[in-house]
Amino acid sequence: MTNPIHNRTTAEIHAGDTLPTLSYDVTATTVVLGALATRDWRPMHHDKDFAVNRNGTKDIFLNTPNQAAWFERYLTDWTGPKGRLGKIRFRMRDSVFPGDTMAFNGTVEAVETDDAGCGWANVELKLTVGDKTVTDCTAKIALPVSEADNPWKRAGEDWKP
Amino acid sequence: MSDEIPAEVEGWIGEERYAEKTEFPIEMGYVYTSCASVENGNPLFWDEKVAQELAGGPIAPPSMISAWFRPHHWAPGRTKQAQPLQVHFDLKEKLDLPEAVMTDNTITFGVPVRPGDTLETCQILRSISPPKTTKLGTGRFWEIDVVYTNQRGEHVGTESYTGFGYKRGA
Numbered sequence: 001m002t003n004p005i006h007n008r009t010t011a012e013i014h015a016g017d018t019l020p021t022l023s024y025d026v027t028a029t030t031v032v033l034g035a036l037a038t039r040d041w042r043p044m045h046h047d048k049d050f051a052v053n054r055n056g057t058k059d060i061f062l063n064t065p066n067q068a069a070w071f072e073r074y075l076t077d078w079t080g081p082k083g084r085l086g087k088i089r090f091r092m093r094d095s096v097f098p099g100d101t102m103a104f105n106g107t108v109e110a111v112e113t114d115d116a117g118c119g120w121a122n123v124e125l126k127l128t129v130g131d132k133t134v135t136d137c138t139a140k141i142a143l144p145v146s147e148a149d150n151p152w153k154r155a156g157e158d159w160k161p
Numbered sequence: 162m163s164d165e166i167p168a169e170v171e172g173w174i175g176e177e178r179y180a181e182k183t184e185f186p187i188e189m190g191y192v193y194t195s196c197a198s199v200e201n202g203n204p205l206f207w208d209e210k211v212a213q214e215l216a217g218g219p220i221a222p223p224s225m226i227s228a229w230f231r232p233h234h235w236a237p238g239r240t241k242q243a244q245p246l247q248v249h250f251d252l253k254e255k256l257d258l259p260e261a262v263m264t265d266n267t268i269t270f271g272v273p274v275r276p277g278d279t280l281e282t283c284q285i286l287r288s289i290s291p292p293k294t295t296k297l298g299t300g301r302f303w304e305i306d307v308v309y310t311n312q313r314g315e316h317v318g319t320e321s322y323t324g325f326g327y328k329r330g331a
Contacts, residue, residue, distance in 0.1 A: 005204060005211070024200075030198075033197070033198040034198045034199070036194070036198075037191070037194045037195040037197070037198035037199075037228070038195070038198075038225070038227070038228045038231070039191075039228045039231035039245075040228075040231060040245075041231075041234045054260070055260065055262075056260075056297070056329055064263050064266050065224070065225075065227050065228060066198060066199070068224040068266070068268065069195055069198065069199045069201070069222065069224045069225070070199045071224070072199075072201070072222055072223065072224040073196075073199045073200070073201035073203070076201070076203050076205075077203075081203050081204055081205040081211060081215060082215060084223075084270075085223045085224065085270050086269070086270060087267070087268065087269045087270065088224070088267070088268050089265070089266070089267040089268075090265070090266055090267075091264060091265045092262075092263065092264055092265075092266075150215060152205075152215045152216040152217075152220075152273070153217075155272060159271070159272075161269055161270060161271075
């Protein structure tokens with residue numbers, strides 16, 4: 001039996017709310033799966049010898065588009081399937097390697113409704129490994145303003161991320 | 162390294178380059194592979210009924226946007242390996258900076274990408290920094306926009322990348 005779907009509305013969230021932590025033990029398979037899923041064939045994401053001796057890193061590491069996929073998954077785990085990404089920005093400060101336990105955390109910075117009636121949450125996100133922040137991320141994600149609302153139906157002038 | 166940027170490279174700033182179409186129509190196989198790689202159980206991507214109800218049919222996760230334009234690693238008749246984000250590799254070559262990493266990435270999302278869509282893109286170099294030294298080495302930062310549209314001309318998204326091309330320290 002699957003869990004019932006819950007779609008979080010803007011009425012349920014407030015600035016300062018924290019998102020539940022997502023922790024994940026990264027393996028070489030995690031890195032390679034992510035690289036292949038994003039069609040990124042560059043060797044630093046699957047060839048340790050290249051990563052160490054050419055790039056000067058300690059191992060292969062998660063690629064940028066796969067980090068985007070992790071952030072999206074983290075956000076929509078929280079919002080439910082009506083959550084629709086409008087904008088995401090991330091800055092990589094370091095890399096995520098096999099053997100790391102990565103942790104995603106987030107804080108709602110603002111909740112707003114734009115002039116088209118679309119509800120938005122601005123969320124500050126961090127990807128950390130131990131005490132080290134690996135990636136900082138800010139995301140703007142649309143949430144329904146009521147149970148009947150659905151951000152995925154928005155287009156044209158009604159979608160202004 | 163010299164402070165001078167070659168005139169040819171300066172001329173790329175603001176220019177739409179490398180207009181291209183996806184090598185294959187959008188398909189759900191890659192959507193499932195992407196979701197599996199990050200253990201994303203969002204029913205919007207796995208359950209046709211939910212997809213129909215919420216989005217009028219199956220869609221791809223917005224974060225997959227750049228994946229659709231990464232060329233096959235090999236294709237018949239291709240004599241040189243095709244590179245995604247070719248402007249980035251052009252900069253590495255012309256500025257003689259053999260190594261590079263991406264430091265910032267901003268993506269703005271438009272209409273959803275659906276199976277069967279064929280997308281178009283172009284790359285626009287926005288800026289190149291003066292020489293900088295980081296823990297990786299000495300080189301330059303650059304900003305590149307990648308703009309995506311679908312077969313109806315609708316804006317699908319824009320990615321803005323900041324890259325750092327460098328030579329490793331001695």
